Amino acid sequence: MTPLHVQKARRTVRVACILAGTALTLLVGSSARLQAQDPDHAPPQAQGPDHAPPLEPGQVRTFFLKNITDFHQLQDIQTNLRNMLNRARIYGTSSENAITVRGTEEELATAQKLIAEFDRPMQVYRVTYTITDLDSGKRTGAHSVSVLVSANDRGVLKLGSRVPLVTGSSGKGSDVNTQIQYIDVGLSLEATASGADLRTKLEQTAISDEKSSVGIQDPVIRQTTLEGASPLGNSRPIVLGTIDLPNSTRQQQISVSTELLSANPE
Numbered sequence: 001m002t003p004l005h006v007q008k009a010r011r012t013v014r015v016a017c018i019l020a021g022t023a024l025t026l027l028v029g030s031s032a033r034l035q036a037q038d039p040d041h042a043p044p045q046a047q048g049p050d051h052a053p054p055l056e057p058g059q060v061r062t063f064f065l066k067n068i069t070d071f072h073q074l075q076d077i078q079t080n081l082r083n084m085l086n087r088a089r090i091y092g093t094s095s096e097n098a099i100t101v102r103g104t105e106e107e108l109a110t111a112q113k114l115i116a117e118f119d120r121p122m123q124v125y126r127v128t129y130t131i132t133d134l135d136s137g138k139r140t141g142a143h144s145v146s147v148l149v150s151a152n153d154r155g156v157l158k159l160g161s162r163v164p165l166v167t168g169s170s171g172k173g174s175d176v177n178t179q180i181q182y183i184d185v186g187l188s189l190e191a192t193a194s195g196a197d198l199r200t201k202l203e204q205t206a207i208s209d210e211k212s213s214v215g216i217q218d219p220v221i222r223q224t225t226l227e228g229a230s231p232l233g234n235s236r237p238i239v240l241g242t243i244d245l246p247n248s249t250r251q252q253q254i255s256v257s258t259e260l261l262s263a264n265p266e
Helices: 004-038 071-084 105-120
Strands: 059-064 088-092 098-103 124-135 137-150 154-170 177-194 197-207 221-231 239-245 250-260
Touching: 004 197, 004 221, 059 105, 071 088, 071 105, 088 197, 098 105, 098 221, 124 177, 124 197, 137 154, 137 177, 197 250
Parallel strands: none
Antiparallel strands: 059 098, 088 098, 124 137, 124 250, 154 177, 177 197, 197 221, 239 250
């Protein structure tokens, strides 16, 4: 049998171990509670739409564009503002031609300055082409045509007739079905304002007296094309070129002049 004093010693050690375990459990539990209450040790929480960070203080102002009505131009202005004002909030409303900016007073002043530089009245030019008829170097007549061209845009003018051209037929007897295609004959003019230059493409077509070797009903189309460039805003006529008319001593001289009209009204 185990001596009595040994049994008492074992019971004492067992009780000490139980008490030590209880103290350790209490210590760990208290440390966990303190750590949970400490904001510096709080675990990060996901920010959803209901926990979005508050907006920075600032002012809101809406700028209405007076001259720009194109959706792509409005987008270009928004992109430019976002690149220049990184901290500001910028929104566009295409239906109202408006841009809303939220930011500081300095950012709003910068936005107003930039928008004023972009939202300028569009320049419009009256482009006049003069076609002068010459015979053996002498002037025999002239006629002029004009077209309005906006900056970085083009104007198109067509004068002439539509000539039918038989392209085929099907069927027999009284049930013949004829296919006809119409072609434009006359003057076709295209003026494009690109930066400080005016680019011109002039095309003249006419029905020739020659007979076609393909089919007697097919006409022969005579075509003349002239392309050139000239400075914008030059009111004095500039000769773009001279065209020799076939089988004759006649010529046609094409000149152009441009006039800057008043800007678009606000």
